[in-house]
Amino acid sequence: MDIFLSSLEMVLTVQVLGVILLGAVFGLFVGATPGLSATMAVALLVPVTFFLSPVAAIGAIVACSAMSIFAGDIPGALLRIPGTPASAAYMRELDALTQKGRLDLSLGLSMCVSVTGGLIGTLVLVVAAPQLARIALKFSSFEYFWLALLGLSCATMVAGRDRLKGMVSLLLGLALTMVGLDVTTGLPRYTFGIIDLQAGVSLIAVMIGAFALAEILRTASRELSRPQKPATAGLSILKGQFGNLWRFKLPVLRGSLMGTVIGALPGAGADIAAWIAFAVSQRFSKVRQNYGKGEPEAIAGSASANNAALSGSYVPALVFGIPGDSITAIVVGVLVLKGIQPGPMVLLTSPDLVNAIYIVFVLANLLIIPLGLAAVMGGRHVLGLRPGLLYPAILLMCVLGTFATNNALFDLWTLAAIGVLVWIMEANDYPAAPMVLGLVLGKIVEESFMSSMIKADGNLLGFFERPIAGTLGVITILVWLVPLLLSLRGRRVVRSELS
Numbered sequence: 067m068d069i070f071l072s073s074l075e076m077v078l079t080v081q082v083l084g085v086i087l088l089g090a091v092f093g094l095f096v097g098a099t100p101g102l103s104a105t106m107a108v109a110l111l112v113p114v115t116f117f118l119s120p121v122a123a124i125g126a127i128v129a130c131s132a133m134s135i136f137a138g139d140i141p142g143a144l145l146r147i148p149g150t151p152a153s154a155a156y157m158r159e160l161d162a163l164t165q166k167g168r169l170d171l172s173l174g175l176s177m178c179v180s181v182t183g184g185l186i187g188t189l190v191l192v193v194a195a196p197q198l199a200r201i202a203l204k205f206s207s208f209e210y211f212w213l214a215l216l217g218l219s220c221a222t223m224v225a226g227r228d229r230l231k232g233m234v235s236l237l238l239g240l241a242l243t244m245v246g247l248d249v250t251t252g253l254p255r256y257t258f259g260i261i262d263l264q265a266g267v268s269l270i271a272v273m274i275g276a277f278a279l280a281e282i283l284r285t286a287s288r289e290l291s292r293p294q295k296p297a298t299a300g301l302s303i304l305k306g307q308f309g310n311l312w313r314f315k316l317p318v319l320r321g322s323l324m325g326t327v328i329g330a331l332p333g334a335g336a337d338i339a340a341w342i343a344f345a346v347s348q349r350f351s352k353v354r355q356n357y358g359k360g361e362p363e364a365i366a367g368s369a370s371a372n373n374a375a376l377s378g379s380y381v382p383a384l385v386f387g388i389p390g391d392s393i394t395a396i397v398v399g400v401l402v403l404k405g406i407q408p409g410p411m412v413l414l415t416s417p418d419l420v421n422a423i424y425i426v427f428v429l430a431n432l433l434i435i436p437l438g439l440a441a442v443m444g445g446r447h448v449l450g451l452r453p454g455l456l457y458p459a460i461l462l463m464c465v466l467g468t469f470a471t472n473n474a475l476f477d478l479w480t481l482a483a484i485g486v487l488v489w490i491m492e493a494n495d496y497p498a499a500p501m502v503l504g505l506v507l508g509k510i511v512e513e514s515f516m517s518s519m520i521k522a523d524g525n526l527l528g529f530f531e532r533p534i535a536g537t538l539g540v541i542t543i544l545v546w547l548v549p550l551l552l553s554l555r556g557r558r559v560v561r562s563e564l565s
Contacts, residue, residue, distance in 0.1 A: 073421035077429070082122045086426065089126035090133040090433045094441055097137025098149050099463055104134040104336070108393050112400065120404040121422045124397065128376075128423070129430040131393050135336055135372045136180040136434050140441055143172045145460065147278040151269065151337040152375075154277060154502055155344045156368040162360030169442075174303040175310050175362055176369045177438045179318050182311060183370030184431035186322035187329070187377030192424050201534075205331055207521065208529055211514035212538035213331070214507045217342045219545045231496045239504025242267045249513045250520075262476035271468050271480040272505055276498040278464045279485025282457050284492070303442060304435075310362065317347050317367035325371030329378025336375040341503050343371035373434075377427060384408055384420060 076082070089111065096107035107130050115123035138149030143160035153160075163172035205213075218236070245256045246266030257263040311318060321343040328339040347367030348357045357364050376393070383394035398408050406416060468481045488498045522528025530536040 069417050070421055072418045073425055076121045076418060076422045077125070077425045081119070082125050082426075083429075085118060085122045086125040086129045086429060087433070089129040090430065090437055093130035093133035094137045094437055096130075097134030098140045098441065099467060104131045104150060104152075105393055105396075107131070107134045108396050112396060115400050116403070120401065120406060120419060121426070123400050123404065124423055125426040125430070127393070127397055127400070128426050129433060131376055132184055132373055132427075132430040133434060133437065135376065136177065136369075136438055137441065139173060139176045139180075139369065140438075143169060143176070146281050147460065147464075148273070151273050151502075151506070152340045152372045154273060154337070154499070155340040156365050157277065158358050158499070159361055159364045162358070163362070163365075166360055168360070170303045170305070171310075171362060172360075172365065173438075173442050174305075174307050175314075175365050177303070177434060177442075178307040178311055179314075179321075179366050179370040180373045181431050181434050182318055183322040183325060184373035184377060184434070185428065186319070186370075187326045187374030188424060188427040188431065190323070190326045190374075191377045191380060191427070201327075201330070204534060206532070206535070207514040207517035208532055208535035209538060210331075210510060211518055211529065212535055212542055214510040214514060216538060216542045216545065217338065217345070217507045218504065218511060219542055228495060232500045235491065235496050235498065236500035236504045239501035240508040242272065242501075242505050243508030243512065249509075250516045260476075262474060265472075266509070267505070268468075268472060268474070268477045268480055269505055271477040272484050273502055274464050274468050275481040275484030276488040276502055278460065279481060280488035280492060280498065282461055282464075283485060283489040285457055303439060310366070314363055314366035317351075317363050318370045320350075321347065321367040321370035322374040325374030326378035326381075328371070329375030330381040336372045337506060339371040339375035339378075340368045341506065344368040373431060380423070384412060384423070 092111070093104070093107050096110075097104060108127050111126055111130055115126065118126065135150060135152055138153035139160060140149060142148040142153045142157040143164050146157065146161040148154040148157045160172045160176065163169070218240075243266070245263055247253065247264055248255055254264050324343050324346065325336070325339040328342060329336065344364060344367060347364060348354050351357065351361075351363055353361060353363065379394045380397070383398055401408055406412065406419065412420060464481070465478060468477050469475070488501075491501075492498060518529060530539050
């Protein structure tokens, strides 16, 4: 109890609370800007942390990352443009609800489940950090291969009505992951002599091109003279959300726990957690036919995984000093600069600091409600602007966000090419989501497969010899076989009825 009170005193100071508030406001702005990810927001805060105490520095990073993950939903609902890669998984649901005049439901639910997921993730971090860290450390290339392959296997669930077109889009995304240096030999492939392609295709450029530029081109092909009617959302955005949380308690709890576990895996992160949580939520949903048409359950199951993944990523970072993602890599670096070495001993040598981080997580997630409410009430007026003024400004932000990622002019060509390609694809009912999912998970599948084959000396049975890998492998194979078996069974029933 004394340690907790000491930690509380460390957090409840004017400096720490002020820094947390400013970090949250900065994360809100960055997250709502297409192309500027949570990692970029945290990276921009690093020079500021040099002048702060360890608790204030971590507080700024936690508040900024938590707020930016939620803020990515705001342009997704208002403009059909996800602010962050994590928001792309359920952007169709946000947009569909907005088109139905339910902006209050889309962003209100997203806000509440983000807070709930973050708090559940923090609770799991407090209670089960050492146990989760041990599980995370047992993940080798074999487990990562099956986990990523399981995510790709669920891509057909986000493909829409036509599974074949969804598969074509997924294969296109996987083809994009092949561009660059070979993960095993280091030789360039499919670069066509272009040096900029040796680093591979930029995920940020593809995401902005697929969801932002394609949307701008689609809008430009329609009438631009009349402004759109502003969406209605105010303080009523929170009305009925407690009932929605209870109604979707199982998807929220499942998404939060999945997000925490996936976030604890080094190299995973909020975007992968959101995609997998969306696919799993649809798989076990009783209204799966409504997914893609504005189904609140899809938002509840995915948005809760986003912020929970942030909490989960701190598990290996704090307990073993191993970053769970790019954000916690920055956190570990900041702590080391402050003279604190993350690892097993930090729980014994600096328990007040660890408890202070837990308190900061709670405050950062609770801040999402007032700041997010203010952002939604202000951002809804964006739809009242004349599209001829609005979309050029959005295009400028997309260009700046894409260029700022790698400071590479070539990424702008990628942005343009992907934007035109997806515009043509969606005009012919080819979904963009499987392509982005293939690009996100494809590289993990390839790298894990090649590393595992080298470890197993080419023996495929090595993928099933480890307990966790074998379990994930069986689950993945069942995901492939069960729909096929059900389809064959349905055909036999139809034939028997006809005969």
